[in-house]
Amino acid sequence: MEKLRIAVIIAVFALFLYLISPLLDGIVMGIAFAYVARPIHEKLKAKIGEASSALISTVAIAVPVFFFFFYGFFQGITQLVYILSNYDLVDLVSKYAGSSKLISMLVNQAITFLSGKIGDLAVKITTKFIFFVTNFVISVIVCYYISLDGRRVAEKVVGMWKNEELSKFFNEIDETLTGLWFGNFIAALLIGLASMPYFVIFGIPYASLLSGLMFLAALIPVFAEWMVIIPVAVYLYFIDPIKALWFTIVGAVFFYIIPELILRPYFVGYTSKVHPLLLLVSFIGGSIVAGVTGFFLTPMLAAILSVVYRYFVESSG
Numbered sequence: 001m002e003k004l005r006i007a008v009i010i011a012v013f014a015l016f017l018y019l020i021s022p023l024l025d026g027i028v029m030g031i032a033f034a035y036v037a038r039p040i041h042e043k044l045k046a047k048i049g050e051a052s053s054a055l056i057s058t059v060a061i062a063v064p065v066f067f068f069f070f071y072g073f074f075q076g077i078t079q080l081v082y083i084l085s086n087y088d089l090v091d092l093v094s095k096y097a098g099s100s101k102l103i104s105m106l107v108n109q110a111i112t113f114l115s116g117k118i119g120d121l122a123v124k125i126t127t128k129f130i131f132f133v134t135n136f137v138i139s140v141i142v143c144y145y146i147s148l149d150g151r152r153v154a155e156k157v158v159g160m161w162k163n164e165e166l167s168k169f170f171n172e173i174d175e176t177l178t179g180l181w182f183g184n185f186i187a188a189l190l191i192g193l194a195s196m197p198y199f200v201i202f203g204i205p206y207a208s209l210l211s212g213l214m215f216l217a218a219l220i221p222v223f224a225e226w227m228v229i230i231p232v233a234v235y236l237y238f239i240d241p242i243k244a245l246w247f248t249i250v251g252a253v254f255f256y257i258i259p260e261l262i263l264r265p266y267f268v269g270y271t272s273k274v275h276p277l278l279l280l281v282s283f284i285g286g287s288i289v290a291g292v293t294g295f296f297l298t299p300m301l302a303a304i305l306s307v308v309y310r311y312f313v314e315s316s317g
Contacts, residue, residue: 026135028296030142034150035181037061041147054147061185062140065219068212069136073129135292169311176272176303180279183271184299187264188218191225195255202247204232214255225255274299274306 020027037057045053151174158170192215199207210228217225229251236244264283265276272279279299286298 022131023135023138025132025292026138027142028293029135030139031146031300032181032184032296033058033061033139033143034146035178036185037143037147038178039182051148054144057147058140058144061143064212065216066136068209068216071209169307172311173304173307176274176307177300179272180268180274180299180303183268184264185219186271187259187267188215191215191218191255191259198250198255199232202236202243204236218259225251225260229255268299272303272306273310274303278302278306 037060040057040060041053044056047053048056154170154174158167192211195214196207196211199210204210210232213228214225217228229248233244233248233251236247260283261280265280268274269276269279279302282299282302283295286294286296288294290297
């Protein structure tokens with residue numbers, strides 16, 4: 001009878017996970033946002049109450065992310081519509097890349113191919129955008145309720161076993177995850193702030209907006225800085241190809257190689273006590289395999305494994 005009860009619980013839980021799987025990005029992202037918001041929540045809750053503190057800390061994280069992403073998205077669409085409406089792409093590319101028949105033929109073929117696929121592409125982009133907006137809203141809701149009730153629920157669940165050692169173990173996991181995501185948030189903020197003079201020096205318009213997008217890109221997927229740097233480099237190429245080359249080199253070295261492969265793993269490793277190499281492969285591998293969900297979930301699993309090692313292996317040795 002006991003085995004049957006356990007099997008039913010596992011089956012119901014598996015079905016529940018399957019049904020909410022389309023929202024997994026939002027749920028995992030919301031958990032990470034809740035850990036980022038925790039220091040704000042902890043400082044405010046004694047003064048203004050649990051619910052108000054959870055709301056303010058959630059808004060403090062969600063509003064900048066919402067603003068930079070959606071304003072950047074619509075600004076990008078506006079600029080693309082302007083270019084398509086005012087320039088002949090074949091003439092524009094030929095002017096800067098050369099007037100050879102081969103380039104003109106390749107550009108024409110590319111435009112013809114894209115024209116035939118534009119309908120399907122628009123549907124796919126719209127669908128992904130709607131899913132992203134839905135998951136973002138879910139992440140904000142999850143962040144709020146975890147900030148409000150997460151610690152209390154976790155303490156009740158752990159308290160069911162009435163084991164002091166188990167309670168200490170889960171507290172260490174909780175502290176490690178807080179260090180992991182708060183450290184990641186600070187690293188992304190530093191990248192965003194450092195990118196401001198980078199855009200200003202190269203004379204790029206909307207420098208503050210692009211700096212915000214760099215912060216957002218550094219906060220979520222590990223390769224997303226290129227989603228900001230490459231379009232700006234293409235824009236610069238049509239103005240000054242040499243400047244575009246230097247812009248790309250500086251961006252690659254100082255906003256990808258150094259921060260993503262060296263500084264972020266060490267900084268986040270310091271705040272979370274997880275080895276930098278483990279974090280590096282977790283951020284990159286998780287992003288490649290499972291996108292946004294992998295970026296957030298894999299480092300959390302790595303942090304839990306690190307706590308298990310410290311707690312059971314090092315303590316027993």
